[in-house]
Amino acid sequence: MAQALTSRWPRARDGISPWLFLVPAVAFFVGYQVYPIFRVVWISFTDYQFLTNEPARWVGLDNYAVALNDPLMWVSLWRAFLFTMMFLPGTIILPLLLAILIDRVTSPRLATVYRVILLIPAVIPSTLVFVLWKWMYNYQVGPINHILVEVLGLFTVHNAPQWLGGTSLTLPSIAIMEIWWGLGYHTIFFLAGLAAIPKELPEAARLDGANEWQIFWHVTRHGLQPIMMILIVLRFGTSMAVIDEYLIFGGFNRDSPTYTWTIYMYDQAFKLGMWRQGFAAAIGMIGAVVMMFFVAILLYIFRRRG
């Protein structure tokens, strides 16, 4: 009996060991990722208000019905989508072009200098970036309007562009800032992708008479497809869910293009009335489902073929 137990123990131990090693990661994943998601889903089905001590009551789909019938929900989602459409091309096309140019620099020292210069914006803390661009875009004292009004004489102090603060130029202005901020970071992604493409492939294509465009389109583009997919999916998610920049550059004016679904959610959860966090959770879940729908489409478009 004792011998049988002894012989079974190593096998049992071997079976348990991998699970034991997984416990910290699983605990972290469940506690830090799964639980908050389910908690928010649960809250979205209640009338939970943060400022009251009354227990939350189950209201079923009421919050979702109210949110889906609220024009502000759809307008605010559309605004986030518009920003994403302004921002995403800049995170792919510009860094891709830059990466191809830097990849062709033959001097290693010069290539390193370019990489370092490009990475400078990425290492500036967000607070400084926002302060810098708020000053750049300032209507009264910003250098952009100073050049447009005082140097070039294209505008006057009465009709100069109003870049930030809720005008139609606000979203493109923020998109330009974001593209500048992430330019070096995204370029590094593409440089890594280019390094993974065997040098023989473009050389062989060149020997076969392909021009530079054909080499890019038929060789380089295919090699960079996985990097593009990662960047587009990641940045789609972050750009649809931007909140800090909108809070800083747009505020809580519902007419502002920066009043997106994330601000609407924040407004309901931490500003209005008794802080309707059940309703805010429903807004968040609707936004998340819309984003997941588009991410699924993107993953389908970039699926591995052949």
Place this chain on the structure above:
Amino acid sequence: MTRRTEQELLLRRLWRERLLRGEIDRRTFLTNSLVAGLGMAGVGVAAKYGIGSALAQDRPLTPTYYQWIVDLHPSIPQVNAQFPGINAQIAPVEGFGIERFVAEAKNGESTWDVYVGQTPFVEMSAMIAADVIEPWDPYIPKDVLDDMIPSIRAENTIDGKLYGWPFLLDVIGMGWHSGITNKAGLPDTPPATWDEYLANAKAVVDSGAAPFGATFDAHGWRSLAPMTHSLDPNVYTADGLFDFTSDQAIEALMLMKKIMALSHPDILLAGASDGGVNGTPDEVAFAAQRVGYYTKYFNAPLRMAQYWDDPGELHLAPQPKFTGGAGSTVFWTTGCALFKHGKNKEKVAEYIRALTYDPQIWQDSIAGTATGHPGQLPPYKSIYAAWDASPPDWMPPFVGLVRSQLDQARAITNHIFGLQQFVIGQPYWETYLKGEEPDPRAAMQKVVEAVQAEIKRG
């Protein structure tokens, strides 16, 4: 282990403070410190003899401040020095967020004893609803209560209970740049009525003294409400909401449009900090010396004038009034909220009394220091009376003018939507200001509908 060490340290600190205050003798101090230093056994003994309960109830006096208050009022540490062992902290309330206070109250606890930074119409109703704060009435001395300017006492009172101990008074008034207005041929006397104000602003533009004549902060509680009050401050519904469709509010909205015609085009845009509330375009225009006249709380022109070639060219006066109007304005105090689950409540009252009566704080606030010039005023009658009886040499003339206006001034009525009604309504009344809606009353009706729709949601 860490917890035990913390308890030992806290106990030792407690006994040291009591020794310094003269509440215990040296022998008791040494005995108790020895007991507290015996590790867990010592803490157990301490608990048995009541030292544990002393630890729980006698933590150091722990006020927490909104950051800007400490930044703008450099004499606060001198008041703190009068309270040995005080543990003054900066509050986690960036952007007026009170979620930490609420979260702690839900657990029946509070890290702090008192919050110095509460603005009644912004957050007091929410703090009461969430059971975060309690009334000051059992703790505030009667002579202090009687010394408050009546309109300020009313601002801090809900259902007959004083939930805010007022400290820093902000009043909406007027400032002008005499370098610009003199260039436009205007006298250094303040325009008393809005008609004079508009005429002067037009003179600034017409003369080319500055590109813009006048400006205001587009947030409703800083422009629409005070301009309405200047005609009549009794513009609140029975529910305590601002009556946006009242004749007075419509008049104020029309006045805003007239001022806008003489102002910088970005006047309606959001500010650059605190969710668009601060760092507003009016401040930038006034700091850049591009505008002659300005209506906002005094702190704004005072701060912006520091960027001028000659800050001495700033003049301040009460807000103008409509001809035949009440001549009122809007004020608010940034005061102190007593945490329900805080400690040291009697001592907190003693501290806040010392803080709010401190003469150096008021001199610094009104006359300015190297670090700031907030221009915030005291809430007590006796301080103004003392200044009237013996005017200090640093006293600028605007203080007396504003004090006299305070008898007519009124705060925005406390309501859970006290501030948010203006945030919700702004895009709707701006349709009139932008020329998208020709009828101001129609625009204001949409404001009422939008606010009511939010209130119905809860």
